[in-house]
Amino acid sequence: xxxxxxxxxxxxxxxxxxxxxxxxxxxxxxxxxxxxxxxxxxxxxxxxxxxxxxxxxxxxxxxxxxxxxxxxxxxxxxxxxxxxxxxxxxxxxxxxxxxxxxxxxxxxxxxxxxxxxxxx
Amino acid sequence: xxxxxxxxxxxxxxxxxxxxxxxxxxxxxxxxxxxxxxxxxxxxxxxxxxxxxxxxxxxxxxxxxxxxxxxxxxxxxxxxxxxxxxxxxxxxxxxxxxxxxxxxxxxxxxxxxxxxxxxxxxxxxxxxxxxxxxxxxxxxxxxxxxxxxxxxxxxxxxxxxxxxxxxxxxxxxxxxxxxxxxxxxxxxxxxxxxxxxxxxxxxxxxxxxxxxxxxxxxxxxxxxxxxxxxxxxxxxxxxxxxxxxxxxxxxxxxxxxxxxxxxxxxxxxxxx
Numbered sequence: 001x002x003x004x005x006x007x008x009x010x011x012x013x014x015x016x017x018x019x020x021x022x023x024x025x026x027x028x029x030x031x032x033x034x035x036x037x038x039x040x041x042x043x044x045x046x047x048x049x050x051x052x053x054x055x056x057x058x059x060x061x062x063x064x065x066x067x068x069x070x071x072x073x074x075x076x077x078x079x080x081x082x083x084x085x086x087x088x089x090x091x092x093x094x095x096x097x098x099x100x101x102x103x104x105x106x107x108x109x110x111x112x113x114x115x116x117x118x119x120x
Numbered sequence: 121x122x123x124x125x126x127x128x129x130x131x132x133x134x135x136x137x138x139x140x141x142x143x144x145x146x147x148x149x150x151x152x153x154x155x156x157x158x159x160x161x162x163x164x165x166x167x168x169x170x171x172x173x174x175x176x177x178x179x180x181x182x183x184x185x186x187x188x189x190x191x192x193x194x195x196x197x198x199x200x201x202x203x204x205x206x207x208x209x210x211x212x213x214x215x216x217x218x219x220x221x222x223x224x225x226x227x228x229x230x231x232x233x234x235x236x237x238x239x240x241x242x243x244x245x246x247x248x249x250x251x252x253x254x255x256x257x258x259x260x261x262x263x264x265x266x267x268x269x270x271x272x273x274x275x276x277x278x279x280x281x282x283x284x285x286x287x288x289x290x291x292x293x294x295x296x297x298x299x300x301x302x303x304x305x306x307x308x309x310x311x312x313x314x315x316x317x318x319x320x321x322x323x324x325x326x327x328x329x330x331x332x333x334x335x336x337x338x339x340x341x342x343x344x345x346x347x348x349x350x351x352x353x354x355x356x357x358x359x360x361x362x363x364x365x366x367x368x369x370x371x372x373x374x375x376x377x378x379x380x381x382x383x384x385x386x387x388x389x390x391x392x
Contacts (some may be wrong), residue, residue: 046168052273057168059266060175 026075028054032062032069040072049074128194135316138309139250141219142210142319144202145307145366146241148188148213151203152373153234154180155380157222170189176231176270179263193252204384212366214251214302218229219295225278225288229296232271238305239264240330246267246302249317272337279341293344298358301327328354 048054164170234377304327313319338345
């Protein structure tokens with residue numbers, strides 16, 4: 001498959017750490033933490049031939065204005081992609097899987113009543 | 121005089137003059153390098169590097185501003201006036217920074233030589249008895265950490281990249297080495313700076329520490345390093361001329377000066 005050929009070439013370029021043409025360069029996904037204690041959020045992505053330059057460029061793109069306290073720079077190839085609709089968007093009603101799927105109001109009222117009755 | 125707390129007001133005329141010269145060389149070095157490297161904006165080898173290199177150039181202008189403001193406190197002249205209002209011959213940047221941008225390898229090589237030399241100079245100045253300078257340098261050094269990392273990654277990349285990258289890097293170094301030493305051009309009033317502790321160590325000592333520090337990198341990469349180590353002293357294998365190291369400026373700088381003062385010269389005394 002042609003896509004596999006392209007990916008192979010990208011891997012080779014990456015392992016050699018050379019700068020190739022754009023299609024041979026690796027894509028890196030960058031996550032940033034805005035303040036100490038905040039979760040890491042996706043910031044965007046960039047092209048770089050190796051981890052070292054990816055780190056430099058992430059710093060320039062997502063940190064040079066002091067807007068981040070931490071960055072994670074991840075090769076896109078390291079990401080496990082899951083987008084299969086059969087797994088994520090199955091066709092049957094799944095509302096019972098959601099916390100909001102249960103109607104608790106009546107059950108709660110009955111329970112409160114049971115707890116209060118002996119006191120009254 | 122208490123070491124570590126020398127306010128501008130407490131300095132005598134000789135000390136002021138000496139400090140002013142030091143501050144001006146620091147400011148002009150950063151200022152001129154910042155403008156040369158900003159010439160890459162829009163045309164660096166790749167988009168990401170374009171942003172990175174432009175940002176580094178911007179940092180240098182920011183550092184220059186800090187030094188110009190320290191100088192302004194000392195002399196009473198406005199910082200903008202000092203930065204933009206002088207004739208080209210009055211600038212005190214070293215000859216290493218008088219070369220034009222040239223090609224990418226040249227700009228990378230120049231930046232590597234300058235940043236590593238500047239790091240040694242800043243290390244010493246962080247112990248300056250002139251507290252405002254020591255404080256400013258402590259902040260500037262934190263930004264320079266990144267500059268050193270960036271310079272190192274590119275020097276290694278071009279050196280090991282083979283072919284044209286390697287050849288161009290070697291050619292750039294051959295041109296730049298003689299002028300690289302001018303970062304450590306002796307200052308006219310260095311004796312005053314040393315006796316007051318405003319400069320904690322002689323410039324010639326800094327120069328040797330710089331060469332000692334970068335020698336292993338050049339050896340490992342097999343790049344031109346035209347010095348012979350003799351009793352732990354690095355002696356250049358080329359004739360050294362530090363005379364005019366910070367006063368002789370060529371046509372390239374004349375052009376750059378015309379560029380970076382063009383707005384200032386549109387209307388003298390205009391206020392932002």
